[in-house]
Amino acid sequence: MFAETVIHAGGTTHGHATEAHAVRLLRTAIRRGYTVTPTRDGGASITWTARRLIAPGGIATAARSITLTPDTPAGVLTxxxxxxxxxxxxxxxxxxxxxxxxxxxxxxxxxxxxxxxxxxxxxxxxxxxxxxxxxxxxxxLALLATRDASSPTVAAFFRAELTEQPA
Incomplete structure (x- = not known):
């Protein structure tokens, strides 16, 4: 289980996510090109920039994120x-x-x-x-973080799983 924190247009929402839900969030984020950063405690941070049209013909941008924090941290991986x-x-x-x-x-x-x-x-x-x-x-995620994996490395890790999933 993970504690999930979502920063969105309406503020911040806290909740819980199962492993299956967290995997789905990570796959979706990778497919959409968002930045996924694994943390050493076994969690992840997903960040992106939301864009919306404003009058007259402008674009407003705002940072958005989802943070997944494991209920039981991975601890130090010797x-x-x-x-x-x-x-x-x-x-x-x-x-x-x-x-x-x-x-x-x-x-x-x-x-x-x-x-x-x-x-x-x-x-x-x-x-x-x-x-x-x-x-x-x-x-x-903790193993990826100990290797200081970048977002492309994380995407490559999940790539095989992404191609096996139906669209």
Whole structure:
């Protein structure tokens, strides 16, 4: 879940957004050419300039933005955590398993141990979906932010997902 802050013509609105809604907002922003900036806490800021016609034949511009702040921040992504997230993300099928009675993640040939798995789940950087482990949007955005990703890099990250979606 994310806290959503929208700055619009009528002022500021605060609300909540699910991961699915946040992904939809990011895809729409990228498709429209807005600036998308990931934050280190796993959120994102979407900014654009709204334009409207005013009499007589002028154009008024105003800054607009949507800020997504995760309910559980990603925290500091150490080298070890980034390596574990990369292993889970790159695996064809990352699967949860029990190792010594504790939950671990099998990501291809890599094994994310129980302690690291507990940290990833506790910080909500991974989740299970249909029996497989995947990175959450918070994890993806935090990873992009640690690489100081620009808006074109963020757009390239979501590009494959955009082309798979019906128009």
């Amino acid at each position: 080298e070890g955590i980034r390596a574990d997230l990369a292993a889970v993300d790159q695996a064809t099928a990352a699967l949860p398993l029990l190792q010594g009675g504790r939950l671990a993640i099998r990501a291809g040939l890599c094994l994310v141990g129980p302690a690291a798995t507990s940290r990833l789940y506790g910080r909500r950087l991974v989740t299970e979906e249909r029996g497989r482990v995947r990175l959450t949007l918070v994890a993806h």
